[in-house]
Amino acid sequence: MTTVTNKADNPIAHLSEQDIAEIGEKLDAIRQEVIDSRGDDDANYIRGMIDFQRKLELGSRAVLLFSVLPPAWLIGTAGLSVAKILENMEIGHNVLHGQWDWMRDSKIHSTTWEWDNATPAENWKHSHNQVHHTYTNIIGKDNDLGYGIMRVDEEQKWYPMYLAQPLWNFVNACFFEYGIAAYDLDLGRNLSRPKDKRPESFKRGVKATLAKIRKQATKDYVVHPLLSAPTGSLLPTLAANFVANVVRNLWSHSVIMCGHFPEGVETFELASIPEKESRGAWYLRQMLGSANISGSKLMHIMTGNLSHQIEHHLFPDLPSNRYAEVAPKVRAVFDEYGLTYLSRPLPQQVASAWHKVVRLSFPNGWLETTNAKNLPQQLAALYKIATADKRKRRVMLRLLERKAAEQQELATAA
Amino acid sequence: MSEAISLRRSTLGAPGAGLALRKRLRAVADAAVHPLTLDDVLDHFHPLRRDTELRGRIVSVTPETAESATILIKPGKGWTGHVPGQYVRVGVDVDGVRLWRTYSLTHGPRPDRNISITVKAIPDGVVSGHLVHRARAGQLIHLAPAEGEFTLPTPLPGKLLLVTAGSGITPVIGMLRNLFLRATPVDADIVLVSVNQSESTAIFRDELREHAAKGHITLIERFDDRDGLLDVDTIDALVPDYAERLAYACGPAGLLDALEQHHAERGLELTTERFRPVALATEGEGGSVTFTKAGTEVEADGATPILDAAEAAGVLMPSGCRMGICMGCVLPMKEGAVRDLRTGELTVAVPGETHADGVPIQTCISAPAGACRIDH
Numbered sequence: 001m002t003t004v005t006n007k008a009d010n011p012i013a014h015l016s017e018q019d020i021a022e023i024g025e026k027l028d029a030i031r032q033e034v035i036d037s038r039g040d041d042d043a044n045y046i047r048g049m050i051d052f053q054r055k056l057e058l059g060s061r062a063v064l065l066f067s068v069l070p071p072a073w074l075i076g077t078a079g080l081s082v083a084k085i086l087e088n089m090e091i092g093h094n095v096l097h098g099q100w101d102w103m104r105d106s107k108i109h110s111t112t113w114e115w116d117n118a119t120p121a122e123n124w125k126h127s128h129n130q131v132h133h134t135y136t137n138i139i140g141k142d143n144d145l146g147y148g149i150m151r152v153d154e155e156q157k158w159y160p161m162y163l164a165q166p167l168w169n170f171v172n173a174c175f176f177e178y179g180i181a182a183y184d185l186d187l188g189r190n191l192s193r194p195k196d197k198r199p200e201s202f203k204r205g206v207k208a209t210l211a212k213i214r215k216q217a218t219k220d221y222v223v224h225p226l227l228s229a230p231t232g233s234l235l236p237t238l239a240a241n242f243v244a245n246v247v248r249n250l251w252s253h254s255v256i257m258c259g260h261f262p263e264g265v266e267t268f269e270l271a272s273i274p275e276k277e278s279r280g281a282w283y284l285r286q287m288l289g290s291a292n293i294s295g296s297k298l299m300h301i302m303t304g305n306l307s308h309q310i311e312h313h314l315f316p317d318l319p320s321n322r323y324a325e326v327a328p329k330v331r332a333v334f335d336e337y338g339l340t341y342l343s344r345p346l347p348q349q350v351a352s353a354w355h356k357v358v359r360l361s362f363p364n365g366w367l368e369t370t371n372a373k374n375l376p377q378q379l380a381a382l383y384k385i386a387t388a389d390k391r392k393r394r395v396m397l398r399l400l401e402r403k404a405a406e407q408q409e410l411a412t413a414a
Numbered sequence: 415m416s417e418a419i420s421l422r423r424s425t426l427g428a429p430g431a432g433l434a435l436r437k438r439l440r441a442v443a444d445a446a447v448h449p450l451t452l453d454d455v456l457d458h459f460h461p462l463r464r465d466t467e468l469r470g471r472i473v474s475v476t477p478e479t480a481e482s483a484t485i486l487i488k489p490g491k492g493w494t495g496h497v498p499g500q501y502v503r504v505g506v507d508v509d510g511v512r513l514w515r516t517y518s519l520t521h522g523p524r525p526d527r528n529i530s531i532t533v534k535a536i537p538d539g540v541v542s543g544h545l546v547h548r549a550r551a552g553q554l555i556h557l558a559p560a561e562g563e564f565t566l567p568t569p570l571p572g573k574l575l576l577v578t579a580g581s582g583i584t585p586v587i588g589m590l591r592n593l594f595l596r597a598t599p600v601d602a603d604i605v606l607v608s609v610n611q612s613e614s615t616a617i618f619r620d621e622l623r624e625h626a627a628k629g630h631i632t633l634i635e636r637f638d639d640r641d642g643l644l645d646v647d648t649i650d651a652l653v654p655d656y657a658e659r660l661a662y663a664c665g666p667a668g669l670l671d672a673l674e675q676h677h678a679e680r681g682l683e684l685t686t687e688r689f690r691p692v693a694l695a696t697e698g699e700g701g702s703v704t705f706t707k708a709g710t711e712v713e714a715d716g717a718t719p720i721l722d723a724a725e726a727a728g729v730l731m732p733s734g735c736r737m738g739i740c741m742g743c744v745l746p747m748k749e750g751a752v753r754d755l756r757t758g759e760l761t762v763a764v765p766g767e768t769h770a771d772g773v774p775i776q777t778c779i780s781a782p783a784g785a786c787r788i789d790h
Contacts, residue, residue: 035757043510051458058455098741101774104512107454110741111774114449129740215448223446316739
């Protein structure tokens with residue numbers, strides 16, 4: 001991945017200003033059609049989903065009261081995992097986007113909703129709705145790209161610490177809700193500031209987040225295990241809650257990685273975005289900066305319809321249950337203007353995203369120039385690069401990139 | 415009775431201890447369902463219980479005329495009752511959108527605790543049309559506690575004059591039912607001047623005639639298509655002893671204004687109930703936006719987002735993406751109308767009709783369409 005403007009083969013070079021304006025108008029029309037037809041069916045959908053999710057969670061927790069029995073543990077843990085996934089993905093994420101605000105139901109409103117997650121809704125709405133959705137895939141502006149701890153783009157400088165990024169990514173996936181909480185607080189940047197220079201909003205955010213984490217942990221790791229204690233199910237319930245949280249975290253991390261990480265998704269340079277970006281240009285950035293997951297209806301629901309990431313990024317406040325219906329119309333716009341609509345099944349997208357994490361953990365060109373035969377030499381070279389001083393490393397990195405390019409040329413020539 | 419209560423109390427031990435235990439159990443239950451509360455969960459099973467948002471379940475929908483119907487409602491346990499003549503705010507989901515309107519209660523306190531409203535479908539009336547033609551038994555609706563000063567005094571004065579027009583009869587029918595459905599009917603001299611467009615559109619026509627036939631009231635019926643529009647000066651002829659009567663009137667603003675003037679000129683008291691207290695300007699673009707907490711008033715044209723206009727005037731505003739996607743700028747509008755700059759869609763808030771907390775609007779994509787008041 002290279003920012004669009006730095007690519008040899010710029011995927012939007014063929015579009016005129018006029019084209020981009022037209023794309024904007026066409027997408028606006030698609031959006032308007034849905035807004036005009038919102039009604040009872042949509043309201044019933046989200047109310048039904050919330051009703052189902054709460055009853056599933058309640059039922060699963062009831063079963064877990066007897067989780068000392070292995071079948072009860074399995075059923076309860078599976079049910080709770082699904083309930084937590086639905087709560088975060090199809091309900092929480094979408095309600096917090098204001099997708100259901102039009103119903104004017106104070107109980108299902110972005111300003112009143114709180115979710116089953118370590119990060120308070122208020123913090124998340126800022127970092128996600130505001131920063132990520134406005135500055136989608138702009139390097140340096142959109143921290144969702146690598147969450148500030150990973151190298152996700154060839155143009156980002158390589159440091160030896162990135163070698164461990166596949167491991168970090170896995171740990172982050174297991175404890176994703178805490179990773180998100182830290183990310184919403186901009187923890188890394190704020191901790192590196194002297195104490196008295198940290199903004200007031202950060203201190204407030206930390207307080208709110210700690211309070212939220214305490215309540216979340218009390219529920220899953222104190223109250224429910226204690227309620228299960230009379231049947232001797234204290235520890236099994238504790239384990240079940242932990243497993244359900246990890247399953248939910250792994251799942252949501254995977255889904256979210258598929259949205260903007262897979263190979264083929266474009267990123268943008270801040271300098272290339274005009275001060276007043278036109279509606280069409282903003283749409284275009286969302287179109288190229290997102291990727292979909294293809295699959296069944298069940299898959300769409302379990303991903304909170306983030307399987308329709310492209311549609312979601314174009315219309316973040318349309319009800320999630322309508323993305324499937326607008327997808328073919330959106331795709332037709334892609335086709336009409338010769339743009340690539342990225343959509344693959346979940347395993348392929350996840351693999352693609354992980355491949356990128358691994359590839360970029362190495363210096364540019366290293367993986368491409370490595371094969372089974374030269375592995376020892378390559379490892380030795382990598383060790384040298386990692387331990388070299390700044391200046392020497394820069395030279396070695398450039399050499400490696402050149403070598404990879406030459407190899408590529410030879411391969412194409414052959 | 416008091417003995418029974420004290421007995422029950424004593425078996426429970428100290429009342430304070432019971433309360434403390436309940437509170438503690440409640441805290442555990444809330445902790446177990448965090449970030450929800452126990453109420454959020456119980457609402458899925460028993461939405462009409464006490465100690466939750468006030469709701470009601472529609473028991474029946476009975477047509478009164480072609481365009482009006484009486485909705486009988488079983489209110490939640492939290493319903494604290496009402497006095498005939500009062501009104502209730504009702505929240506109904508129409509095409510998925512919760513809309514609040516106010517209707518007079520047409521049934522006095524009944525033994526089965528049910529309440530009723532009688533709704534006339536007004537042309538283009540989204541909620542009234544929905545309630546008259548589409549509401550069905552079994553549906554849940556939202557309620558607010560009964561409100562209103564349009565109630566009869568106790569003890570009842572000997573002579574009453576009631577003037578109603580159109581659906582202005584609704585609070586009055588509640589009063590009459592309450593007075594005459596009792597085991598011992600009241601002894602009062604009541605004159606009811608009931609004005610309607612035509613005989614066929616007169617709500618409660620037969621019930622009122624029945625009251626008249628039984629000698630409960632003196633009914634003076636006026637139909638616009640037969641008698642022409644009512645001129646309030648003819649009251650003198652219609653009800654010669656009107657000056658001795660405690661007067662109540664409910665109906666459209668024109669009639670009430672004229673009656674108020676008529677009675678004021680003669681130094682007489684009159685209690686009125688207006689259907690819609692505020693005339694709403696939804697036409698035209700732009701207007702003044704009042705921020706209640708900041709105490710600032712900002713003028714904005716129909717093309718400028720409220721957020722921009724307010725910030726330009728120095729109001730500290732919550733904001734986010736400034737393009738309508740992040741919901742970071744949502745504030746409650748208590749009164750007025752705004753237009754969505756992307757779609758042209760109008761959002762209106764009317765005190766007493768829309769939710770008491772206001773209608774949430776996105777200030778970054780909304781321009782005022784007339785004067786509006788925002789709670790911020």
